Amino acid sequence: MPSSFFNPKDLNRLLNGLSLVANEFIKPAAKSDLQTLIKNAVLSATDLSGITSGKLRQFSNPQSSHAAKRASTDSVVYFSSSHPAETTTRNDENDVVLTSEENRPRVEDSEAGVATAAASSPVVAVPDGSVLAAEESEARSSEGKVDVNVNVKENENGKVGGEGSGEMAPITPPVTRRRPRERRVPETPFSRALGFAGLGASLAWGTLQESARRLAFGMPSSQDNQSPLSPFLSERNAERLALALCRMRGAALKIGQMLSIQDESLVPAPILAALEIVRQGADVMPKSQLNEVLNAELGPDWPSKLISFDYEPIAAASIGQVHKAVMKDGMQVAMKIQYPGVANSIESDIENVKLLLNYTNLIPEGLYLDRAIKVAKEELSRECDYNLEAASQKRFRDLLSGTEGFYVPIVFNDLSSKKVLTTELVHGITIDKVALLDQETRNYIGKMLLELTLMELFVFRFMQTDPNWGNFLYDEAKKTINLIDFGAARDYPKRFVDDYLRMVLACANTDRDGVIEMSQRLGFITGMESDVMLDAHVQAGFIVGLPFARSGGFDFKSTNITSSISHLGATMLKHRLTPPPDEAYSLHRKLSGAFLACIKIGAVVPCRELLLEVYNQYRFGDDETNEILSTGSGSA
Numbered sequence: 044m045p046s047s048f049f050n051p052k053d054l055n056r057l058l059n060g061l062s063l064v065a066n067e068f069i070k071p072a073a074k075s076d077l078q079t080l081i082k083n084a085v086l087s088a089t090d091l092s093g094i095t096s097g098k099l100r101q102f103s104n105p106q107s108s109h110a111a112k113r114a115s116t117d118s119v120v121y122f123s124s125s126h127p128a129e130t131t132t133r134n135d136e137n138d139v140v141l142t143s144e145e146n147r148p149r150v151e152d153s154e155a156g157v158a159t160a161a162a163s164s165p166v167v168a169v170p171d172g173s174v175l176a177a178e179e180s181e182a183r184s185s186e187g188k189v190d191v192n193v194n195v196k197e198n199e200n201g202k203v204g205g206e207g208s209g210e211m212a213p214i215t216p217p218v219t220r221r222r223p224r225e226r227r228v229p230e231t232p233f234s235r236a237l238g239f240a241g242l243g244a245s246l247a248w249g250t251l252q253e254s255a256r257r258l259a260f261g262m263p264s265s266q267d268n269q270s271p272l273s274p275f276l277s278e279r280n281a282e283r284l285a286l287a288l289c290r291m292r293g294a295a296l297k298i299g300q301m302l303s304i305q306d307e308s309l310v311p312a313p314i315l316a317a318l319e320i321v322r323q324g325a326d327v328m329p330k331s332q333l334n335e336v337l338n339a340e341l342g343p344d345w346p347s348k349l350i351s352f353d354y355e356p357i358a359a360a361s362i363g364q365v366h367k368a369v370m371k372d373g374m375q376v377a378m379k380i381q382y383p384g385v386a387n388s389i390e391s392d393i394e395n396v397k398l399l400l401n402y403t404n405l406i407p408e409g410l411y412l413d414r415a416i417k418v419a420k421e422e423l424s425r426e427c428d429y430n431l432e433a434a435s436q437k438r439f440r441d442l443l444s445g446t447e448g449f450y451v452p453i454v455f456n457d458l459s460s461k462k463v464l465t466t467e468l469v470h471g472i473t474i475d476k477v478a479l480l481d482q483e484t485r486n487y488i489g490k491m492l493l494e495l496t497l498m499e500l501f502v503f504r505f506m507q508t509d510p511n512w513g514n515f516l517y518d519e520a521k522k523t524i525n526l527i528d529f530g531a532a533r534d535y536p537k538r539f540v541d542d543y544l545r546m547v548l549a550c551a552n553t554d555r556d557g558v559i560e561m562s563q564r565l566g567f568i569t570g571m572e573s574d575v576m577l578d579a580h581v582q583a584g585f586i587v588g589l590p591f592a593r594s595g596g597f598d599f600k601s602t603n604i605t606s607s608i609s610h611l612g613a614t615m616l617k618h619r620l621t622p623p624p625d626e627a628y629s630l631h632r633k634l635s636g637a638f639l640a641c642i643k644i645g646a647v648v649p650c651r652e653l654l655l656e657v658y659n660q661y662r663f664g665d666d667e668t669n670e671i672l673s674t675g676s677g678s679a
């Protein structure tokens with residue numbers, strides 16, 4: 044039997060997985076009545092295994108201006124007539140400005156359900172160059188699958204232009220996009236475990252099919268985009284995995300998103316391609332489930348605090364979805380509403396993901412998965428507590444209040460809770476789109492991003508560690524970066540930061556002994572490593588230190604930092620003796636995010652000057668009085 048054929052060991056692993064699901068089954072069986080149990084089981088088994096495919100989000104034909112206008116307002120519910128047609132935004136002086144809104148729909152208009160605003164995806168360009176209304180291209184797609192595989196071009200205002208539009212736009216690689224679906228989030232650990240079981244079973248089935256195909260037609264060629272290594276890693280299986288994560292949301296999706304920003308040396312290419320779908324956004328909660336969360340968290344009178352609420356989300360993220368609303372004083376706000384059940388399912392979700400990863404042999408040895416999983420669990424539990432996020436956001440608002448060029452939106456306490464976070468709505472271009480602006484602006488933004496990163500670590504010792512490009516919104520008119528999403532903010536101990544700064548300087552100065560000494564003190568190495576490992580470690584440090592090595596501006600366009608590092612990464616995975624310290628997971632995610640952003644926008648940044656400025660002002664040694672820099676009082 045060829046080695047690639049379905050391995051009986053895999054069946055064993057699947058059975059182990061199913062026994063875990065059986066355990067989950069027994070737990071609620073002891074507590075709940077049979078009827079609820081059966082209902083849950085049927086719902087979960089059908090919905091999560093993809094037998095039911097949710098409700099497809101509706102798109103309006105943008106060619107019809109009437110339809111477009113309606114679609115952009117249909118989902119808005121108005122609660123009050125006191126400020127019939129006014130919304131506010133900040134002007135340059137941070138004053139509240141009233142603006143008129145036309146064609147306000149009646150409440151009854153919106154009750155029909157949630158319609159996708161035309162602006163969210165009005166037109167798609169198909170590979171043959173013609174531009175289709177999204178509705179039309181939808182009709183060409185198949186239920187429950189990845190729907191569109193198109194070149195979508197967005198200009199800096201977020202508008203989409205197709206190849207047939209006559210506009211000059213830079214050539215972008217094809218983007219696989221999936222239409223979001225409206226689907227209830229599975230809420231209990233039991234129903235979530237069933238989802239994993241469904242996924243495991245469908246992956247096993249896919250693997251069998253692929254094995255049979257290989258037996259009949261031979262191994263796929265490399266152009267087929269299939270991994271010749273394992274029949275598990277077929278494109279269809281990768282797609283199954285991605286779609287299941289979009290349905291499950293929560294910790295499972297977050298881990299998928301984390302993996303999706305890894306490179307091919309860690310995660311196989313077909314899986315990475317499928318995870319790209321995951322990165323673009325999850326399914327959307329139906330209105331009924333959304334209202335359940337809002338009522339439970341804010342009390343049934345929450346509408347009395349608002350003029351209007353838009354049931355069409357502006358984003359569907361891994362842990363919650365974000366809606367636009369207008370407060371009584373006319374302030375436009377973003378309300379982030381957590382999916383029910385995700386906070387209580389972190390533990391079991393992650394265990395199930397781990398089981399799946401073990402079963403699929405996807406994770407290379409040397410990654411110290413258990414340690415990474417422990418850190419991921421802690422980070423996710425913190426991210427699910429929006430009270431903590433609100434506190435971090437207020438603290439950042441205070442810390443950055445005197446710093447020109449950054450703005451942190453206001454938090455509104457009376458519309459916030461553990462599972463709802465309401466903040467001032469801000470606008471801007473996401474960092475990945477800044478690449479279309481002129482060089483001077485890109486250099487300015489690159490400098491600001493690195494300055495912020497250094498400031499967070501070496502001045503505040505408090506860092507927002509999620510490098511997602513969508514968390515930085517550049518407001519061109521004000522030359523300001525609006526900062527959002529403080530769910531992953533954390534403190535770093537003074538002693539760690541002291542040694543880390545010494546290590547960064549040693550890397551910048553290609554000081555081998557300094558790098559080894561500080562790495563040992565910080566816990567990156569034990570001192571017992573082989574020469575191969577030590578060399579790879581020091582080389583990786585020097586590569587990361589390269590932007591800080593010389594004065595006069597580092598050109599991120601000309602760098603191949605990422606490929607050099609991933610090459611060394613493989614050696615380090617093989618020879619590593621100890622997992623990195625806990626602080627390193629989030630810190631390195633953030634630092635590599637800042638570098639990747641500068642590479643993406645092609646900025647030239649005076650990195651060494653920025654580092655030396657911080658270094659020269661830094662006070663080493665215990666400094667208890669400085670331990671807590673701000674307690675935060677930036678709420679409304």
Ligand SMILES: Nc1ncnc2c1ncn2[C@@H]1O[C@H](COP(=O)(O)OP(=O)(O)OP(=O)(O)O)[C@@H](O)[C@H]1O
Nearest residue numbers: 358360361362363365377466467468469513527528
């Ligand atoms: N104050 C705001 N103003 C404007 N847009 C916002 C605001 N808050 C959130 N958003 C939008 O909602 C998206 C998701 O919000 P946020 O990043 O806070 O959620 P999240 O659950 O942490 O997401 P993820 O898990 O993907 O990191 C943002 O990328 C942005 O598009």
